[in-house]
Amino acid sequence: MLRRLALPLIFVLFILVAAAGMFRLKFDTNILSMLPGDLPEVRGLESYHQAFAKNDELVILIQSKDDETDSLEDAAQSLGERLLADGNARRARWQPMWMQSPEGLSELIAYLWLNGDPESTQALAEKLSPENSRKTLDGAIARIATAMEGEGLAMRAHDPFGFLDHPAITALTSNSSQSGAAFESADGHSHLLFIDSPKPIAGYRDADAWLAKVRQSIAAWQKTDGQGIEVGLTGEPAFSSEIGHSMERDLSGSIGITLGLIALLFWWMQRRLILLAGLIGVQVLVFAVALGVAGWIYGSLGIMAFSSFGILIGLSVDYGLIICQEAKLSGSNANSLRDASAKPVMWCAATTIVVFLALNLAGLPGMGQLGTIVATGLFAAAAIMISGYLPFVVRFGVNRRQPRGTGKWIPKRMLSYGLAGGFAIAALGVLAIHGLPGTQFDSSVMRPSNSQAMTALDRVTAAFPRWSDESMGVIIEAKSGPEMLERVAEANRRFSSAEKSGLIRAAHFPIGWWPDEASQTKNRAILAELATHRDRLMHEAGEAGFTEEGTALGNSVLSEMATLTAHNGLVFPQQESAIEITRVAMARKADGSGALLGNIDLAPTAKPAGADFPKFRALTGSGIWLSDWRLFNPAISDLVGKDVMRVLIPMFLLLVGMMIFIFRRPGDILAALVAMSLSGLLMLAVMSFAGLTWNFVNLMATPLLLGTGIDYAIHVILTIRRTGCSFKELWNGTSKALMFCGVSTVIGFGSLCFSSIEALRSLGFVSVTGISITMIVAIFLLPGWCQASPDEN
Structure with missing residues (x-):
């Protein structure tokens, strides 16, 4: 027992x-x-995603319906404060961070001068020495008089000593395509508001719930302070919500109908x-x-x-x-x-x-x-x-x-040969005219057809050119401070060479941001001495015409210089607001490792996804990576091309070996392989004729089609051998079972053809086409190929 x-x-x-x-x-x-993490293009996007991507940051575009642009910044502030009051935002930013966090900015400025090029720091000290300081202040007044309205004038009016002229600070306050530092468009018709989620977003469901609350607050605001204002939402949470919600709706909405149809089909047959x-x-x-x-x-x-x-x-x-x-x-x-x-x-x-x-x-x-x-x-x-x-x-x-079928629907030997030859010639003709299906390996295929987030992003791109595709992110990674400084120097060398060759127009890196012990040691005495002249400098600035408000930043920076230079070791900003500002371009961990974010402006003739792809790939490696989805298509296409040889050849040999072991007849083995090859050829022809391309999602259909092709061929051939090539028994048994299998699979994947997401629609179409072709070839053509000739009989 x-x-x-x-x-x-x-x-x-x-x-x-x-x-x-x-x-x-x-x-x-x-x-x-x-995707493989060792691929440079994947490494770059992964590094950016881990260090700088803000999954909980929503970008809100504010535009006036009636061209009244004077109040857009006030409108952005009003909406930001409303979202904060409603508890739907942890933080809201409607102006540059250096204006919203003056305390943190003061410490950051002092740190950057301490950490920067000693020659620049010495030049600053000389400009503010007792012999030159009045001349420097007079020059600052003159520059204010000629500064244009806007952010530049505001900066000049609050910077009598030239502290904001540090190269790293200029990069922070002027432009940054990766961080969206420009809040108001050049024509003044658009303004950006950035808000952070009150709590971490774990997935698309959390993003969808948060966006629903944000939209409620916006709708209420538009009835009061926001009348006549158009609002668009974009950013990672908006895309995550749309894609996840659309996929869930598309996949779950049709599941009841699909299961019902399959159950009815099963009842009809069994x-x-x-x-x-x-x-x-x-x-x-x-x-x-x-x-x-x-x-x-x-x-x-x-x-x-x-x-x-x-x-x-x-x-x-x-x-x-x-x-x-x-x-x-x-x-x-x-x-x-x-x-x-x-x-x-x-x-x-x-x-x-x-x-x-x-x-x-x-x-x-x-x-x-x-x-x-x-x-x-x-x-x-x-x-x-x-x-x-x-x-x-x-x-x-x-x-x-x-079952009472006679098997008359299955073509005999010569007819099946003729049909197969005709189909093959037609498929080859289509491929000769239209070519093989192309590839589209980027994130755009995952977006819903009517994406509000994409529409808003297009409007942002039109209003803010720095958000366009003219620039490309650069990630520099290192495990220690000295290694980071070496890699920054190497990145400068590589991209300077690329600029000379005409591949790019310019490269921008946060030079002087990463802690540099050697530079701090040289600058410490210079800035400590400069900090002792704070009272004199403040008095001279007042005499030159600067108000107390205008000298507040300079006073605070000099105070922070005194604090930072009092430490002998390696220093880094300690205030949370200062650290938050550095996160725009720097992600530093407690152990000294981390990443820096820069960007490059592409030359007008550059083709990163085309002929220039090898040149852009050559710029990466050794902790320096390019972060841009445009590089994905050629990179993944190249990888898939290599996989054809690396995977299909061993797979083909294993498949043939298994078929030899199972069939032990060359004719049966050849028939099975021809059936699978013809099915694949016909599917490629249909895809090419329909204009379909391979993407991340429909590529998953290839194993399904390969598996069903093997399955159907083995079932048909073994049944033919077991029944003595009786088409009647084949039709009443295996053929009808395979027909049910094929039709049920087509019903399941066919529902995806009506999806709102392009990738799912393509998956449905490829699967339906491939399964249908595989089923027809196996049931109606393969038996005739296996049928013995009269002489053999």
């Missing part, structure tokens, strides 16, 4: 242990997580809902094992791994349906049913598992995760189907109406 129960108990224990891994599983919706219930139960166990093992191995799954669910359903359900359909012919004879279905299921699972495990050779980590999950699930599916579902079908699937 115990010996008989040992194997089932071990099997149940395995399922429980494997399923326990689901509690460790987390889902990562970041596109970058499914006439036993209890068999459907049993199949659903098996699927639950299969998913528990697959996701549990993924939890134990990976812990976190990327976006690409999500498609493993659909692939696993599409392939594992095939096994159950083959068993159900063959049971109609076998009746209640378990041995007969096992002979008809167990071997095809076992060999299909083994071959498909090998193919999907080969995906771990790919350069895309997400593809490896997908392969492992599907392979694990198919192993569990085959084992449970043969050991559990087959006896279940024998017991509950008897006494059903026998």
Whole structure:
């Protein structure tokens, strides 16, 4: 008794242990997580995302409907204060940080002069020496008289001593495409407001809930102080909310209709809902094992791994349906049913598992995760189907109406050859005219069709040129201070050379921001001496015509210089407001490691995603990375091209080896390979004719199509050999089962064709097209190729 129960108990224990891994599983919706981290373009975007991206910062564009631009800054301040009062913002910024945080700015300015080039610091001290200080102040008054209205005039009026002339401060207060430092457009018709979420945003649901509250506050504000003002929302939370909400709506909205249609189709073919219930139960166990093992191995799954669910359903359900359909012919004879279905299921699972495990050779980590999950699930599916579902079908699937088809719809040998040749010639003609499908590996394919966040971003780009694609981010990483200083010097060398070659127009780096012990040592005595002249300088500034308000910043900076120079060691700003300002371009950790953010202005003729891509890639490496989505398409296209050789060749050899072991007939092996090749050729032709391109999402359909192609070919060929090439038995058993499998998969993926997101629509179209073609070739063409000639008979 115990010996008989040992194997089932071990099997149940395995399922429980494997399923326990689901509690460790987390889902990562970041596109970058499914890409190789050692790719320079991925490294640059990841580094920017980790160090500088603000997932909780919302960008609000404020524009006047009636061209009354005088009050836009006041309107931005009013809205910001309203959001703060409503508790819907932790912080709101409607003007540059140096104006909103004067205390922190004073410490930062003092630090930058202490940390900067000793020659510049010495020149500042000489300009403010007793011999030259009055001349310097007179020059400051003259510059104020000629300064233009706006931010430049405000800075001059509050800077009698020239402290803001430090190169690093100029970069902070003038322009920065990465931080959005310019708040008002050049024509004065647009103004920006930045707000931070009151609490951390863990995902798109949190972002969606926060945006709903923000919109409520904006709607109430527009009825009072904001009358006649247009407001647009963009930024990371806005895109995250739109994309996540749209995907959830598209995927869940059609699930009821899809399951209902599949259930009706199953009832029409099998006439036993209890068999459907049993199949659903098996699927639950299969998913528990697959996701549990993924939890134990990976812990976190990327976006690409999500498609493993659909692939696993599409392939594992095939096994159950083959068993159900063959049971109609076998009746209640378990041995007969096992002979008809167990071997095809076992060999299909083994071959498909090998193919999907080969995906771990790919350069895309997400593809490896997908392969492992599907392979694990198919192993569990085959084992449970043969050991559990087959006896279940024998017991509950008897006494059903026998199929009556004759198989007349399956073309004979010569006709199937003719049809295959005609289809192949037509496909090659389409590809010769339209070419192979292109690629589009960027984040734009994930945006909804009618994206309010994208519309707002387009308006921001039109009003603020620094937000446009003319510039590109540069990330400099280091593990220590000395290493960072070396890499900043190296970045200057590389991009100066690129500027001379005409690849870029200019490069901007936060020079003097990172703590430099050598510079601080040289500047400490100079600034300590300068700080002792504070009273004299303040008196002279007053005599020159500066008000107390105009000298407040200079007075505060001199005071901070005295404080900072009192320390002998390496110093860094301590005030929270000062540290917050440095985060615009610097992310420094307590251990001295961190990153700096700069940007480069591209030359008008530069083509970073085209012919100049190798030149831009050559600028990266050794902790210096470019951060721009435009570099992604050529980078991923190149990686996918390499994967074709690195993955497909070993996969093809494994596939042929498995087919030799299964079929042991060259003709059957050739027929299966030709069926898969023809299906792929026809799908490429349809994609090319329809203008579809490969992207992050629809690329996931390729393993599904490969798996179904192998599955269908093995089932058809083994059935033909078992029945002596009886098209009648093939049609009534395997063909109808495969037709149900194909149609149910088409129904599931077909619902995505109506998605609001381009990537999901393309996934639906590619999957529907590929599955339909694969099913038609396997059911209607492959049998004729395997049919023996009269001479062979």
